[in-house]
Amino acid sequence: MRYSLENPKVFNNTHAIIEGWYWALQSTELKKGKVKHAEIMGKKLAIFRGDDGKVRAFDAFCPHMGAHLAEGKVEGNELRCFFHHWKFSEQGKLNDIPCRKHLKNIKASVTAYPIEEKYGLIWIWTGKTPARGLPYAPELKDIETDSMLGKPYVKECHPNVMMINAIDAHHFASVHKLPVDLNLEPKVIDSNTIEFSNTTKVPNTSLLTKLIGLFYEGPLTYSLCYHNATTGTVTLGPDFLHFYIMFAIRSNEKGQAEGQTILLTKKRNGLFGKIFNPIILRATRIVGNYFAKGDTEVFKTINFKFKTPIKEDLPIIRFIQHAEKQKTCDWGYGKTQEFTGQEIAVEKGIDQKQFDFIQTLLGSAQNSTKTMKEPTHGK
Numbered sequence: 203m204r205y206s207l208e209n210p211k212v213f214n215n216t217h218a219i220i221e222g223w224y225w226a227l228q229s230t231e232l233k234k235g236k237v238k239h240a241e242i243m244g245k246k247l248a249i250f251r252g253d254d255g256k257v258r259a260f261d262a263f264c265p266h267m268g269a270h271l272a273e274g275k276v277e278g279n280e281l282r283c284f285f286h287h288w289k290f291s292e293q294g295k296l297n298d299i300p301c302r303k304h305l306k307n308i309k310a311s312v313t314a315y316p317i318e319e320k321y322g323l324i325w326i327w328t329g330k331t332p333a334r335g336l337p338y339a340p341e342l343k344d345i346e347t348d349s350m351l352g353k354p355y356v357k358e359c360h361p362n363v364m365m366i367n368a369i370d371a372h373h374f375a376s377v378h379k380l381p382v383d384l385n386l387e388p389k390v391i392d393s394n395t396i397e398f399s400n401t402t403k404v405p406n407t408s409l410l411t412k413l414i415g416l417f418y419e420g421p422l423t424y425s426l427c428y429h430n431a432t433t434g435t436v437t438l439g440p441d442f443l444h445f446y447i448m449f450a451i452r453s454n455e456k457g458q459a460e461g462q463t464i465l466l467t468k469k470r471n472g473l474f475g476k477i478f479n480p481i482i483l484r485a486t487r488i489v490g491n492y493f494a495k496g497d498t499e500v501f502k503t504i505n506f507k508f509k510t511p512i513k514e515d516l517p518i519i520r521f522i523q524h525a526e527k528q529k530t531c532d533w534g535y536g537k538t539q540e541f542t543g544q545e546i547a548v549e550k551g552i553d554q555k556q557f558d559f560i561q562t563l564l565g566s567a568q569n570s571t572k573t574m575k576e577p578t579h580g581k
C-alpha cells in the first residue's frame with residue numbers, strides 16, 4: 203500500500219499512537235491513598251496517588267495471576283494487590299508476599315509509566331522515559347501559569363482531525379465568519395512540536411476590520427502550537443491581552459476523540475491576580491466555546507478523507523507531513539505496528555499545478571518519480 207495524503211499512515215489512525223504525553227484524569231478525580239481503573243488509548247492501567255501526594259500509573263494486571271491492581275490498596279506510596287496481597291513499590295517492583303519471608307527467586311514486576319501533574323490534569327507518558335516536557339503555550343513555556351479546566355467531551359472523529367480544524371484557514375470565513383484572511387506560517391520546533399502563526403495584518407477595508415486593527419500593531423495574533431499532533435494550544439487576542447486555550451485530546455477504541463480543554467493565563471500575584479485571573483480564565487472559556495461550537499455538527503458525521511488538497515490547505519498538509527514522521531509506541535487497540543519516519547506522497551485527484559506545488563512541499567527529491575496519472579480538472 204502506498205501512503206499518501208489520502209491514505210496516511212499515522213495521521214487519523216487509531217492504531218498508530220504517537221509516543222508522548224497524554225491527559226489521563228483530572229487531578230481532583232484522584233484523592234490521596236486512592237487507586238483508579240483507567241483505560242487510555244488501549245492501555246489498561248491502575249493509577250494511584252500515594253501518601254506523599256504523587257501519582258503513579260502501573261500496567262493494570264498483577265504479574266502473579268492477573269488480578270486488576272486497581273482493585274487493590276494503596277499503602278504509603280506503594281500498591282498492594284487485592285487477591286493474594288503481593289505488594290509493588292512505586293517503581294513497580296515486587297517487594298512483599300505476605301506468606302513468604304524471602305522473595306528470592308521470585309522475579310515479578312509491573313511496568314510503571316511516567317506521570318506529571320499540571321494544569322489541573324494528570325498526564326501520562328506512553329513509554330518508558332519521557333523524551334520531552336509537557337505540552338505548553340509558547341508564550342507561557344517558562345513561566346508560572348494559572349489554569350482552569352473545561353468539561354471533558356467526546357467527538358465522533360480522530361483527535362488529529364479535530365486538531366487541523368484550528369489551522370483550516372478555509373473554514374474561518376465559511377463557518378466562523380471571521381472577517382480577516384489568515385496566512386498560517388508553519389515552524390517546526392522539534393520532531394513532535396510544530397507551530398503555525400498568522401502573518402496577515404488586519405485589512406483596512408470595513409468599519410469592523412478597522413476597529414479590530416486598532417488592537418494590533420503587527421499581524422492579527424492567531425497561532426497554534428501542536429504537540430504529538432493531538433494536543434494543541436491556541437494563542438489569540440489583542441496585543442495587550444492574549445488568551446491561551448489548550449485542547450488536549452486522545453483517541454479511544456471507537457475511533458472517537460476524548461478531549462479536555464484547558465484555559466491558561468500567566469500567574470499574577472497578589473490581590474490583583476486573585477481577582478483578575480479568574481475573570482480572564484472565564485473570558486478565555488467563552489472564546490474557546492465560541493470556536494468549538496461552530497464545528498459541532500461537522501464532527502458528528504465527518505468521514506475524513508483528504509481527497510482533493512488545494513493550495514489553501516497548505517497548513518493542513520504541513521501538519522500531516524509532520525505527524526507522519528513522529529515516533530509511534532506500542533499503545534493502541536491490537537493492530538499496532540511500527541509507523542516511524544515515513545514520507546507521504548500525493549498521487550491523484552488534483553490538477554497538475556496543485557500536484558506540483560504539493561510535491562515541492564513534500565520534498566520533490568524523494569517523490570520525483572511519482573507522476574500524477576489522472577488530472578481531473580483545471581487543464
Ligand code: FES
Nearest residue numbers: 264266267283286
Ligand atoms: S493476583 Fe495479585 S497477588 Fe495474586
Ligand SMILES: [Fe+2]
Nearest residue numbers: 367493496497
Ligand atoms: Fe472551527
